[in-house]
Structures are given as structure tokens and as C-alpha cells.
Amino acid sequence: xxxxxxxxxxxxxxxxxxxxxxxxxxxxxxxxxxxxxxxxxxxxxxxxxxxxxxxxxxxxxxxxxxxxxxxxxxxxxxxxxxxxxxxxxxxxxxxxxxxxxxxxxxxxxxxxxxxxxxxxxxxxxxxxxxx
Amino acid sequence: xxxxxxxxxxxxxxxxxxxxxxxxxxxxxxxxxxxxxxxxxxxxxxxxxxxxxxxxxxxxxxxxxxxxxxxxxxxxxxxxxxxxxxxxxxxxxxxxxxxxxxxxxxxxxxxxxxxxxxxxxxxxxxxxxxxxxxxxxxxxxxxxxxxxxxxxxxxxxxxxxxxxxxxxxxxxxxxxxxxxxxxxxxxxxxxxxxxxxxxxxxxxxxxxxxxxxxxxxxxxxxxxxxxxxxxxxxxxxxxxxxxxxxxxxxxxxxxxxxxxxxxxxxxxxxxxxxxxxxxxxxxxxxxxxxxxxxxxxxxxxxxxxxxxxxxxxxxxxxxxxxxxxxxxxxxxxxxxxxxxxxxxxxxxxxxxxxxxxxxxxxxxxxxxxxxxxxxxxxxxxxxxxxxxxxxxxxxxxxxxxxxxxxxxxxxxxxxxxxxxxxxxxxxxxxxxxxxxxxxxxxxxxxxxxxxxxxxxxxxxxxxxxxxxxxxxxxxxxxxxxxxxx
Numbered sequence: 001x002x003x004x005x006x007x008x009x010x011x012x013x014x015x016x017x018x019x020x021x022x023x024x025x026x027x028x029x030x031x032x033x034x035x036x037x038x039x040x041x042x043x044x045x046x047x048x049x050x051x052x053x054x055x056x057x058x059x060x061x062x063x064x065x066x067x068x069x070x071x072x073x074x075x076x077x078x079x080x081x082x083x084x085x086x087x088x089x090x091x092x093x094x095x096x097x098x099x100x101x102x103x104x105x106x107x108x109x110x111x112x113x114x115x116x117x118x119x120x121x122x123x124x125x126x127x128x129x130x131x
Numbered sequence: 132x133x134x135x136x137x138x139x140x141x142x143x144x145x146x147x148x149x150x151x152x153x154x155x156x157x158x159x160x161x162x163x164x165x166x167x168x169x170x171x172x173x174x175x176x177x178x179x180x181x182x183x184x185x186x187x188x189x190x191x192x193x194x195x196x197x198x199x200x201x202x203x204x205x206x207x208x209x210x211x212x213x214x215x216x217x218x219x220x221x222x223x224x225x226x227x228x229x230x231x232x233x234x235x236x237x238x239x240x241x242x243x244x245x246x247x248x249x250x251x252x253x254x255x256x257x258x259x260x261x262x263x264x265x266x267x268x269x270x271x272x273x274x275x276x277x278x279x280x281x282x283x284x285x286x287x288x289x290x291x292x293x294x295x296x297x298x299x300x301x302x303x304x305x306x307x308x309x310x311x312x313x314x315x316x317x318x319x320x321x322x323x324x325x326x327x328x329x330x331x332x333x334x335x336x337x338x339x340x341x342x343x344x345x346x347x348x349x350x351x352x353x354x355x356x357x358x359x360x361x362x363x364x365x366x367x368x369x370x371x372x373x374x375x376x377x378x379x380x381x382x383x384x385x386x387x388x389x390x391x392x393x394x395x396x397x398x399x400x401x402x403x404x405x406x407x408x409x410x411x412x413x414x415x416x417x418x419x420x421x422x423x424x425x426x427x428x429x430x431x432x433x434x435x436x437x438x439x440x441x442x443x444x445x446x447x448x449x450x451x452x453x454x455x456x457x458x459x460x461x462x463x464x465x466x467x468x469x470x471x472x473x474x475x476x477x478x479x480x481x482x483x484x485x486x487x488x489x490x491x492x493x494x495x496x497x498x499x500x501x502x503x504x505x506x507x508x509x510x511x512x513x514x515x516x517x518x519x520x521x522x523x524x525x526x527x528x529x530x531x532x533x534x535x536x537x538x539x540x541x542x543x544x545x546x547x548x549x550x551x552x553x554x555x556x557x558x559x560x561x562x563x564x565x566x567x568x569x570x571x572x573x574x575x576x577x578x579x580x581x582x583x584x585x586x587x588x589x590x591x592x593x594x595x596x597x598x599x600x601x602x603x604x605x606x607x608x609x610x611x612x613x614x615x616x
Contacts, residue, residue: 044608045604045608048607048608048611048612051612052533052607052608052611055611059221059222062221063218063221066214066217070214074359077351077352078351078352078354079352081352084347084350084352087345090344090416091345091412092347092350094350094351094352095203095351095412097351098203098206098350099203099206099408099409099411099412100405100408102210102213102214103210103213103402103404103405106210106214106217106401107394107398110217110220110394110397111394113220113221114390114393117221117225117390118390121613124612124613125613
């Protein structure tokens with residue numbers, strides 16, 4: 001980990017260098033800052049609010065997608081009596097699906113979310129660097 | 132069963148825990164090492180440690196017992212536990228890592244700038260943690276009763292002494308290594324017997340009649356919609372409210388690695404749950420006679436020696452016993468670390484010495500409770516903890532991370548409402564065993580207590596004349612922006 005001198009200390013101060021819990025995020029906006037600095041601050045705030053909204057949409061979308069797939073799977077294994085009649089090694093298909101089929105679904109949604117969230121942050125970084 | 136072999140297995144797990152703890156002690160020097168392992172833990176190690184600490188007595192012994200006893204209904208518990216980490220990932224993993232706080236109360240205080248909100252959170256965190264340690268100690272007691280015929284208090288005291296000692300000595304750094312080791316031990320201890328027993332069952336004389344072993348009435352078709360939905364809501368949202376789960380994210384180097392760690396955790400706990408569910412299916416085939424309350428939780432311990440008489444069965448049983456003890460140790464250790472972090476900062480000065488004292492305090496209280504109460508079903512006692520965490524802490528954490536309008540009064544009102552509503556519902560249900568129509572709503576209160584707590588938090592926040600704290604926007608920006616540009 002690079003614990004050297006922080007290069008650019010902005011919205012996210014390098015928290016590892018702050019002593020303990022009671023510290024607040026320090027953002028040194030002096031009351032005498034000039035107009036240009038204020039404009040940059042406003043842009044910062046707009047970008048980070050936009051990032052927060054995008055991430056929330058992604059999070060809610062992921063959960064909604066998971067719930068839809070999980071409910072569909074539940075209705076299928078509970079409502080299709082055919083699945084009770086077929087079995088593998090003596091265990092009915094409905095039991096097998098209930099025991100093992102949900103985990104791949106959970107993992108796929110976790111993976112999709114992590115990718116999407118990293119992409120959103122990359123886009124935010126690109127915007128900030130263009131300033 | 133060979134009691135001597137099983138006790139040797141317990142002793143080996145204990146010895147490994149202490150040795151790895153001592154190794155960690157040499158590596159941990161500063162206060163930061165003690166609380167958050169100096170935030171240098173790599174994703175794979177951290178994910179093993181999180182999974183190791185998450186898989187408790189309830190899942191190691193309880194799941195196969197529940198599937199044996201209640202049928203496919205039991206599968207909902209591990210599904211809910213695994214999906215709970217999906218919600219942790221999407222809503223809180225990276226933001227909480229970026230908050231830069233040590234514990235949940237630290238986060239609440241920094242977010243809401245209120246000492247009162249912090250104190251209420253601390254009390255809830257302590258309650259949840261203690262409630263969760265008790266079934267671990269009960270599980271240890273039951274195990275030693277079954278395999279060695281020892282009185283139940285010995286297992287509880289043994290686990291408490293080991294955990295209190297290891298945490299006080301090594302802090303978070305040592306615990307990370309211990310728990311990572313314990314995840315792999317637990318997986319091996321269940322996977323090897325499941326594979327061997329499956330082969331034996333496939334080649335053996337067992338004639339399976341699906342209609343009696345896996346009756347459709349106990350299968351996925353027999354679910355109760357309200358009960359299942361409410362249970363899953365509690366398990367999904369409860370995970371993020373558990374004190375030891377959040378404390379772990381503070382040890383990741385940054386938000387992105389906190390997310391990567393969580394995806395790995397989802398995979399690791401899923402693999403374990405799949406193996407545990409397979410054990411439940413095998414139990415229904417091979418040990419239907421154990422399907423009684425009280426005996427069912429011991430099926431994972433009893434099954435190997437039934438299928439393989441002689442030394443092979445004894446060795447397998449010893450392996451399962453070792454895994455079970457790893458489960459009790461890992462979960463209790465994780466809880467004691469996070470609880471000791473809270474107590475030492477709230478009550479004492481936050482120094483290394485106060486952390487050690489707090490670790491001892493946090494072990495003694497649940498030990499006393501465990502010795503004074505009789506063990507109920509392991510899965511249901513763990514389930515109660517999830518319902519309580521989901522009703523009290525989770526709504527406030529979610530709103531704190533995503534809603535800028537949250538105020539200290541709103542958070543306190545919501546936490547108290549959720550905790551009281553959930554506590555009363557469960558106590559009334561336990562006291563009168565349900566009253567007609569209200570029974571399902573008292574037994575599984577999550578479906579109404581979580582919305583109630585959320586609504587109270589939002590309404591009180593909106594009515595609060597003081598409004599949200601002045602630094603809210605800055606703090607939220609810090610939670611959601613990447614660390615390095």
C-alpha cells in the first residue's frame with residue numbers, strides 16, 4: 001500500500017492517515033477561497049451527487065433483478081408438480097433445485113453489480129480528470 | 132464413536148487457533164493493528180476470514196438438522212444467508228469501507244454528528260452480539276455431550292476461554308488469520324464426509340422411495356407464502372446489521388477491494404451451504420430416526436459413524452467435530468472482536484489495554500447467559516438474531532448510506548421502534564405460543580417491523596426542525612467516491 005505523502009487530497013481524504021474515528025472528513029474550503037475554487041467545488045458536488053444516484057440505481061436494479069429471478073424460480077419449483085415426479089439418484093428434482101439452484105443466481109448478480117459499480121466509478125474518475 | 136479421538140480433534144483445533152493467534156500477536160503492534168489489522172488484509176484472506184466467521188454453529192450443525200426435521204423449508208435459511216451478502220455488497224460494502232470508521236457506532240456518530248445516536252447504536256450492537264454468541268456456546272456444549280458424554284457446560288466454557296484469550300492477545304490481525312484457516316477447515320470437515328457418504332449410499336443397499344423420504348408435502352411445494360417471505364426479508368436485511376459482518380469491511384484496503392472481497396464471500400459461503408444442504412439430503416435418506424427436535428441438530432456428528440463402522444467412521448466423526456469447533460470459535464471470536472471494539476471506545480479510552488479488558492467482558496456476559504439457559508434449536512436461535520438486527524440496525528444503516536435527509540432523531544426513533552416492536556413480538560409469541568390469527572405475524576415479525584422502523588425513521592427525520600447535519604453532503608460524497616483519482 002502506498003502510505004507515502006498523499007498526492008491529491010480532495011473529497012476523499014486519505015483516511016488511513018487520519019488518527020481515529022472521531023475525525024470528520026476534512027475538506028479545506030476556506031471562507032476566503034476565490035470564485036474559481038468555488039466553481040470547482042460546485043462541479044465536485046454535482047459529479048459526486050450524480051455518482052451516488054447512479055450507484056443507487058444500479059443497486060436497486062440489481063436487487064430488483066434478483067428478486068424477480070428468485071421469485072420465478074420459487075414459483076417454478078413450488079408450482080410444477082412434474083418436478084416432484086422426476087428424480088436424480090432418488091432425490092426429486094424440485095428438492096435438488098431448491099437446495100442448489102439459488103446460489104449461482106446470487107453469485108451472478110453479485111458479479112454483475114461489482115462490475116457495474118466499478119464501471120460507474122471509472123466514468124466518474126474520467127470526468128474528474130478532464131477538469 | 133471414539134470419544135478420545137474426538138477430544139484430540141477439539142484439542143488440535145484449539146491448539147491451531149492459539150498458535151496462529153500467537154503468530155498474529157508478533158505481527159500486531161499498533162492500535163490500528165488491533166482494531167482493523169491496519170487495513171492491509173488482501174481480498175482472498177479477508178474473504179476467507181469473513182466466510183469463516185459467518186458460518187456459525189447454526190449453519191454447520193443446524194442446517195442439516197433442519198432439513199432432516201422440516202424438509203425443504205430448511206433450505207431457505209442458507210439461501211437467505213447467502214443472499215444477505217448480496218445486499219451487503221450492493222448497499223453498504225464499499226461506502227462503509229470508505230467511511231473510515233472502526234465500528235457501526237463510529238459510523239453513525241460521524242454520519243449524524245450525534246452522541247445520543249451513537250449510544251443507542253452501541254447498546255443495540257452489544258445486544259445483537261451477545262444474543263449471537265449464546266447459541267455458539269450452546270452448540271459447543273451439545274457437541275461435547277454427543278461425542279464424549281461430557282456435561283454441557285464444559286464445551287461452553289472451553290470456547291469462551293479460548294476466544295476471550297485469543298482476542299485479548301492478538302486483536303483483529305491474529306483473528307483474521309485464525310478465521311481464514313477456520314473457513315477452509317469447516318469446508319473440508321463437511322465436504323469430505325458428504326462425498327464419502329454419498330458414494331457409500333450410492334453403492335449401498337439403501338432403497339430410496341422418494342415418496343416417503345422426500346414427500347411433496349415437506350418439499351418446495353408446501354411453502355407458506357407469508358412465513359417464507361418474512362423470513363427471507365429478515366435474513367437478507369439482517370446480515371448487514373450484524374456487528375461482526377460490518378467490522379470486517381473496515382479491514383479492506385479500499386472500497387473497490389471491499390466489493391471484490393464481498394463477491395468472493397458470496398461464492399465461498401454458497402459452496403459451503405451447498406455442501407451443508409447435501410448433508411441434509413443424505414440425513415433424510417440415512418437417518419430418518421433422528422428427525423426429532425433435540426436430536427436433529429446432532430445428525431452431522433452421528434451420520435459418518437453410522438455409514439462407516441470402525442476406524443474410518445471414527446476418523447470422519449473427529450473431522451466433523453473439529454469443523455464444528457472451528458465454527459463455534461470463529462463466529463464467537465469475530466463477534467467478540469467487534470463488540471470489544473465498541474465497548475473499549477465507548478466506555479474506556481480506546482487503547483490497546485482497554486480493548487483487552489473489553490474482550491474479556493464481552494465473553495463473560497454471554498457465557499453467563501449460556502450457562503443459565505437451556506439450548507433451543509440452533510437455527511431458530513440464530514434466526515432470532517437476524518430478525519432483531521434487520522428490524523433495528525439495518526434500516527438506519529441503509530438510510531444513513533443513501534438518504535441525505537436522515538437526522539439523528541429520526542435514526543434514534545427508528546432504531547428504538549424497530550427493536551421494541553421486534554422484541555415484543557418475539558417475547559409475546561414465546562410467552563403465549565401465538566394467538567390465533569396473529570401467530571404468524573408474531574413468530575416472523577420482520578415483514579412488518581422493518582417497514583415500520585423505516586417509516587418511523589423517515590417521518591421523524593422529515594419532521595425534525597433541526598434538519599440533517601451540516602456536513603451531510605460532504606460525508607456522503609466521501610462514502611460514494613473512489614479513494615484515488
